[in-house]
Structures are given as C-alpha cells and as structure tokens.
Amino acid sequence: xSEKSGGKKYCVSCGAEIDEKAEICPKCGVRQPAINSGxxxxxxxxxxxxxxxxxxxxxxxxxxxxxxxxxxLGWIIWFLGLILSFIGVFGxxxxxxxxxxVISLIGLILLLVVFGxxxxxxxxxx
Ligand SMILES: [Zn+2]
Numbered sequence: 001x002s003e004k005s006g007g008k009k010y011c012v013s014c015g016a017e018i019d020e021k022a023e024i025c026p027k028c029g030v031r032q033p034a035i036n037s038g039x040x041x042x043x044x045x046x047x048x049x050x051x052x053x054x055x056x057x058x059x060x061x062x063x064x065x066x067x068x069x070x071x072x073l074g075w076i077i078w079f080l081g082l083i084l085s086f087i088g089v090f091g092x093x094x095x096x097x098x099x100x101x102v103i104s105l106i107g108l109i110l111l112l113v114v115f116g117x118x119x120x121x122x123x124x125x126x
Pocket of ligand 1: 012013016025026027028030
C-alpha cells in the first residue's frame with residue numbers, strides 16, 4: 001500500500017506524488033510545508049509555571065517528617081507544610097502539593113502512632 005519510494009511525498013493540496021525536496025508542487029503550484037511533512041511539530045508552549053506554594057508545602061512536609069518529633073517547632077513546620085500543600089493543590093502543577101499533603105498526613109499518622117505507643121507504654125508502666 002504505502003510504497004516507500006525514497007524521496008517522495010504527497011502534495012498537501014492536490015495529493016500528487018512529488019519530490020520530497022520540492023518546495024512547490026509542479027502540478028498545482030502550491031507551496032509545500034517544511035521538509036518533515038506529515039510530522040506535526042509540537043511546540044510546547046506551556047509556560048513553565050512553577051507552583052511555589054505547592055513546592056514550599058512539599059519541602060516543609062518533608063522537613064516536618066524529620067522535625068515532627070521536636071515539640072512546637074516540628075509541629076509548626078508540619079502545620080505550615082500541610083496548609084501550604086493544601087493551598088498548592090489548587091495551583092498547577094499540583095504534583096508536589098499533593099505529595100506534600102500526603103507526606104503531611106503520613107507524618108501526622110506516624111506522630112499519632114508513636115505518641116500513642118508512648119502513651120500506651122507509659123500507661124502500662126504505671
Ligand atoms: Zn499539488
């Protein structure tokens with residue numbers, strides 16, 4: 001069906017088989033698009049928006065994972081991380097913000113588990 005005869009392409013206007021390097025179709029005289037025909041050049045015009053709040057939330061959540069054990073300071077960082085991540089989820093890209101949110105929640109669960117275990121062991125030793 002599609003015989004790959006070297007150096008041939010089809011006119012964008014009339015469909016005639018013409019030379020690959022032809023700039024203008026000899027049949028209908030229509031100017032041909034640039035050499036790589038058929039390939040649509042995808043220009044990624046998506047401006048690189050960075051979700052600063054989401055990233056901040058992610059970083060804080062990460063820091064809070066390690067500092068969550070520090071009373072007050074760790075909790076403030078964790079809380080800020082959670083808030084910023086939550087706000088960041090409404091921005092784009094939200095990947096980091098979602099990660100921050102998840103890490104914040106994991107941190108909270110870890111904290112609760114550890115404190116629960118501590119409380120239980122303290123209660124048991126009494
Ligand atoms: Zn043509």
